[in-house]
Amino acid sequence: MIPMVDLKGQYQTLKAEIEAGMAEAMENTAFILGPNVRAFEQEAAAYLGVKHAVGCASGTDALHLALVAAGIGPGDEVITTPFTFIATAEAIKYVGATPVFVDIDPATYNIDLTLAAAAITDKTRAIIPVHIFGQPVDMPNLMTLANEHDLIVVEDCAQSFGASVGGRMTSSYGFAGAHSFFPSKNLGCYGDGGMITTNDDQVAKHLQVLRNHGSWERYYHSEIGFNSRLDELQAIILRAKLKHIEEYNAGRRRVAHRYSTALAELPGCIPPAEDGVGVHVYHQYCFRTDKRDAIMAALQAEKIGCAIYYPVPLHQQEVFKAECAGLSLPHTEAVAADIMALPIFPEMTDAQVDEVLAVIRKAVLG
Ligand SMILES: Cc1ncc(COP(=O)(O)O)c(C=O)c1O
Numbered sequence: 001m002i003p004m005v006d007l008k009g010q011y012q013t014l015k016a017e018i019e020a021g022m023a024e025a026m027e028n029t030a031f032i033l034g035p036n037v038r039a040f041e042q043e044a045a046a047y048l049g050v051k052h053a054v055g056c057a058s059g060t061d062a063l064h065l066a067l068v069a070a071g072i073g074p075g076d077e078v079i080t081t082p083f084t085f086i087a088t089a090e091a092i093k094y095v096g097a098t099p100v101f102v103d104i105d106p107a108t109y110n111i112d113l114t115l116a117a118a119a120i121t122d123k124t125r126a127i128i129p130v131h132i133f134g135q136p137v138d139m140p141n142l143m144t145l146a147n148e149h150d151l152i153v154v155e156d157c158a159q160s161f162g163a164s165v166g167g168r169m170t171s172s173y174g175f176a177g178a179h180s181f182f183p184s185k186n187l188g189c190y191g192d193g194g195m196i197t198t199n200d201d202q203v204a205k206h207l208q209v210l211r212n213h214g215s216w217e218r219y220y221h222s223e224i225g226f227n228s229r230l231d232e233l234q235a236i237i238l239r240a241k242l243k244h245i246e247e248y249n250a251g252r253r254r255v256a257h258r259y260s261t262a263l264a265e266l267p268g269c270i271p272p273a274e275d276g277v278g279v280h281v282y283h284q285y286c287f288r289t290d291k292r293d294a295i296m297a298a299l300q301a302e303k304i305g306c307a308i309y310y311p312v313p314l315h316q317q318e319v320f321k322a323e324c325a326g327l328s329l330p331h332t333e334a335v336a337a338d339i340m341a342l343p344i345f346p347e348m349t350d351a352q353v354d355e356v357l358a359v360i361r362k363a364v365l366g
Pocket residue numbers: 058059060061084085087088130156158159179180181182192193194
């Protein structure tokens with residue numbers, strides 16, 4: 001039995017530190033925007049090489065608050081990828097803007113920048129690149145495109161904490177970067193949590209007000225805001241884990257490279273490409289195969305986790321069917337039809353990886 005993700009190993013090694021932090025917080029009773037949230041924001045900003053980090057309640061909220069702070073609204077078009085979790089597009093809809101889905105590169109699964117350029121109209125205000133599965137989008141080139149057309153860039157870094165490109169971390173490039181600390185993420189807490197990064201002092205101040213009921217001082221409200229704060233107890237967990245993020249991401253890369261080396265030898269299996277531009281942190285290990293059903297059945301029979309991210313691209317989801325009627329995105333559709341994910345977590349042993357590979361080998365070669 002091998003699960004898709006096993007969070008227990010990390011907890012066991014950090015248990016004493018987390019429990020001591022929790023006990024102290026209970027004694028101090030500073031539960032909302034307390035000292036650990038402030039400290040985590042500073043530590044995360046330093047690690048990511050950004051001026052500011054603003055904790056919030058989830059990755060979805062991080063995207064939403066960033067778009068509100070950017071002033072995106074009705075009548076605006078926002079270019080993004082259809083090959084992502086629904087939250088990317090939900091945030092665009094929350095502010096009343098229109099998502100414009102652009103096809104992906106079938107090797108990296110990330111938005112195709114040439115097609116993104118071709119999708120720009122006089123209504124385009126922003127672009128949301130998603131560093132899918134932890135593979136950074138080519139941000140230097142994306143920023144050149146965005147700057148040429150005066151577009152706001154909000155990076156969806158929900159799956160890419162610690163991934164870098166062009167010598168800088170993802171989330172350090174655009175107007176803002178949106179992070180998720182959902183438990184299974186590269187940096188995950190024990191519930192929901194999120195964070196927005198920015199290099200702009202005014203934007204950071206605005207985000208701090210937006211996440212806290214539009215309030216810069218208790219009971220003084222300058223605008224309609226939100227209740228979207230990173231929880232103090234979650235910040236304690238995140239501070240403990242942040243110290244080890246490089247080691248965690250190195251563990252993911254080790255597992256991924258072991259998978260890729262073996263899968264490259266198997267007929268009908270295409271490992272994920274590393275584009276050579278950025279450092280992939282493998283939030284998920286997803287590969288393409290024309291034997292998906294057989295491989296998944298064999299893994300399930302051995303109680304080995306497997307999944308499909310994402311079976312239905314956003315432009316084909318029920319919720320977007322009417323809005324995207326007639327839209328054909330062939331690379332995205334082809335990838336959704338033959339992609340599958342294997343177990344990956346930093347503590348996964350080489351023996352566990354080999355066990356997964358042995359089952360796949362048998363399913364493919366007979
Ligand atoms: C690409 C992407 N964007 C946004 C989100 C939303 O994050 P959260 O679940 O923290 O709201 C996720 C999380 O699953 C995600 O994978």
